[in-house]
Amino acid sequence: MAHRLLVRRIWTLSVKDLRCLPASTSSFSTSLRSSTTPLSLLSPKRTLPRSLPHTSRREVSFNVQDHEDFTERVINSELPVLIDFHAQWCGPCKILGPRLEKAVAKQKGKVAMAKVDIDDHTDLAIEYGVSAVPTVIAMRGGDVIDQFVGIKDDEALDSFVSKLVGQ
Secondary structure, rough: OOHHHHHHHHHHHHHHHOOOOOOOOOOHHHHHHHHOOOOOOOOOOOOOOOOOOOOOOOEEEOOOOOOHHHHHHOOOOOOOOEEEOOOOHHHHHHHHHHHHHHHHHHOOOOEEEEEOOOOHHHHHHOOOOOOOOOEEEEEOOEEEEEEEEEOOOHHHHHHHHHHHHHH
């Protein structure tokens, strides 16, 4: 796929694009520079954008990398944190994850969400008494406020997150 995009970009180079390229001693680049018409066999009227637009947005959730990362981003967090203990193989976890992110996003930065894969971070799962997935723990100031196991509907999730935020 990347090869096709590269070939397409080369074929759609115009004289303006070539002026931006560094000078070369090859006869191919010299012959292209003297051309006055756009070079395109695939789409004469279209050229590809130089770069993809970059939009900065704050992430709703983050994956915990290790115990130190957990301590820094969850326990020492100034914001309340919702911790989603999940597993890749868990069907209900795949359903609950996006719904939790949606409920957290509704709070507009008042709460963070940490995702902990129990297969990668068994020590954290044991430390917090996770015996089944999905398990969601609400933490504020390093203290566990509330938790639940399993799936909840959107209304119950919104209520759970609002309770954590203190609304």
